[in-house]
Amino acid sequence: MTAPATAPRERTQPPVIIIGGGLAGLAAALRLAEEGLAVELFEARSVLGGRAASYRDPQTGELIDHCQHVGMACCTNFHDFAVRAGIADQFDRLDKLHFFGPDGTRYDMQAAWWLPAPLHLGPSLLAQAYLTWSERLGIARTLWRLARRPQREGASSPTIGAWLREQGQTEPAIERFWSVVLVSALGESLDRASLAAAQKVFVDGFLNHRGAYAVDVPRTSLRELFDVAVAAKLASLGVRIQRGAPVRELLGDAHGCSSIRGEDGATRDVEDLILATPWRRVGELLSPELATALPELAPLASLAASPISGVHLWFDRDLTPLTHAVLVGRFTQWVFRRERHATAAPGHAQANAHASHTHYYQAVISASRDLSAMTAPAIIAAVRADLAAIFPAAREAVLVAHKIVTEREAVFSYRPGLDTLRPRQQTHVPNLFLAGDWTCTGWPSTMESAVRSGYLAAEAVLARRGRSRQLLAPDLPRSRLAEWLL
Ligand SMILES: Cc1cc2nc3c(=O)[nH]c(=O)nc-3n(C[C@H](O)[C@H](O)[C@H](O)COP(=O)(O)OP(=O)(O)OC[C@H]3O[C@@H](n4cnc5c(N)ncnc54)[C@H](O)[C@@H]3O)c2cc1C
Structure with missing residues (x-):
């Protein structure tokens, strides 16, 4: 458990309990703490960030993201969260996007001034x-x-x-x-x-x-952003963060969630609780009485997932000065080139040695179901062929190391009619709130949806405590011509 570094304001009421330290839980914690509420967050794993996470690769020693995460300028709530958490300067905003046609010709997409x-x-x-x-x-x-x-x-x-x-x-x-x-x-x-x-x-x-x-690309690893920098910000606001602390059960009935049970079997009383786990975990956490009181969660059983794959490649030479490429009509969809200082780390000699003689690229393939029928060498060969088609240097480059990471439940599958099934953040149980990219936000399964859900859950908690607040950041304004035409 991380003790709060400071307690900036008097917090006399019992804490709001948040279960899940992904972006939804972190966003809810940040806004509630900013409003002066006591908050305690339980995360099952030892790191924060949920699906937006990194790991230390055993082969290279480098800290790499499971998969590259990017935002767009229209993701106003994610941007708001980044500003409040003090990480906004860790993103590069790209307003010239490099598309490569099937014959390898480059076409830049940029707004005409x-x-x-x-x-x-x-x-x-x-x-x-x-x-x-x-x-x-x-x-x-x-x-x-x-x-x-x-x-x-x-x-x-x-x-x-x-x-x-x-x-x-x-x-x-x-x-x-x-x-x-x-x-x-x-x-x-x-x-x-x-x-x-x-x-x-x-x-x-x-x-x-x-x-x-415009696309926002992090300059550093997701772990440094969410597990380190955001965690430090939350601690400075007095949020108690319990890592490696899975909650096993939520107890209660239609009148309220009364307590939570931890891994050791001990229970803990609850005043207000935000459940911010992935949708697949929600059902298994509810006691039978609570499950009966929450009919809005029944459709979650039919919510399907879609996989995303990140193919990590370390070459012996630089392939391109470009930071990214969008590949048209190919197996690989996006390629990102990450500067070395971002994947190595002080004190990690193996990673630093590896970083000093290799060049790191990540290929991203969304909706990657077809990859499950392919062998790893076939996947690597397909990505290498794509790189060779757009970057001449890739034809001679030696592949020093590689890693394929497929997240089978990366995002929810946004099927027709799904929005009518997504539950609202305020549930039928008065002190139980939901957050997560899968809740009713109107957005696809993204960091923006996760942050929006966290803000909406925080709004609902504040409303229950007698405070009416609008926490959502406004969308980008529509141009006059767009207003008129669309
Ligand atoms: C490969 C991949 C690529 C992606 N690319 C992008 C991208 O480019 N741009 C973008 O915007 N989005 C992207 N996404 C989606 C984005 O990561 C998610 O939408 C977002 O991170 C979801 O956040 P969340 O807080 O809703 O859920 P999660 O991140 O899933 O967080 C839930 C948390 O709850 C914790 N938990 C679960 N059970 C318990 C329990 N019993 N007790 C305590 N804690 C528990 C989990 O450990 C986890 O930390 C990508 C996702 C993946 C996997």
Whole structure:
């Protein structure tokens, strides 16, 4: 247990208990502590950050993220969280995105300075010569229809893939434009993903505001961000963080959650509790009486997961000066190049020695179900072939080390109608609140959704304690032209 470094304000009421130290739990803890409430957070593992985590690779000694995490400028609550936690300066904002067409030609996507949203990315789209002119114009027309269609959908509504085909989109247009954006943003393939979710990605990320599409890439490891820097900020606000402390059961009934039971069997009384675990863990933690009192959790049983793979590669030479690449129509979707100081660490001689003679790249493949049927050498060969196609230096480069990390339950699968099933943060049990990217936020399974859910849960706790607060950060403002057109 980490004792609070300081107790900046008088905290006379019992603490709010938060179970789960992923971004949802951390965001809720931060906002409640800022409001002067006592908070105690229980995390099952020894590190904070949940799915946004890093590990020390035994082969190279380096601290690497399980998978690269990036945000977008439209993720206003994640940005707000980063500013409040003092980590915002640890991200680079990229407003020129390097796309590589199937023949290896580079096309940069950047907002035209002379065009307002939603037209600002039009010149970049029209320059994508790996699409025919008729495909480029067809994409523009379909984007227009997508942005203006009603958002409501149910479980039997078409997927975005089916809808695009109905609109006459060709297979090359789907593979080289729509999939490139949506598979990464939603973590799901187009033949499974929700049309309304796809609409949100394009409207919020590309059409409403001219800066919304910019990508925020951490300069350091996720562990340094969330397990070290955010934890230090929380401790300075008096939050008690219990690491390696799994909660085994929540006890209570429809009138309230009365206590929690820890791994050692001891119980602990509860005043207010935020359950911020992944959705798959929620059911197993509730006592039968609490489960009966929470009918809104029943649909979680049907919530499916989608995998994401990170392929970590250490070469004997630099492949490119670019920090990232988006690969169009290939096996690999994104490649990131991380500066060495970020993966090595003082005091880790093995990591530093490895870092000094290797160059690190990470390939990311979302919705990576197909990888389970491939051998590791086949996956590495496919990624290397992609790199060789876009970076000539990769053809001669020697691969010094590699690692494939697939998270099978990386994100929830954003199927049609899912939003009608996602539970709100305030449950039917008065002192029991939910947080997690899977709760009702309207966002895909992202850090933004996790932070939003944490803020909404904190709002609900404050409301129960008689304080009405709006904690959510506003969305980026829509341009006047976008307002008028969309
Ligand atoms: C491979 C991969 C790539 C991704 N890429 C991106 C990206 O580029 N951009 C982006 O925005 N998002 C990305 N995501 C999604 C993002 O990581 C998640 O949406 C976000 O981290 C979810 O946060 P959370 O707090 O809701 O849940 P989690 O991170 O799952 O946190 C839940 C926490 O609860 C803890 N816990 C569970 N049971 C108990 C218990 N009984 N007692 C105590 N604690 C418990 C867990 O250990 C965990 O720390 C990616 C995810 C993965 C896996």
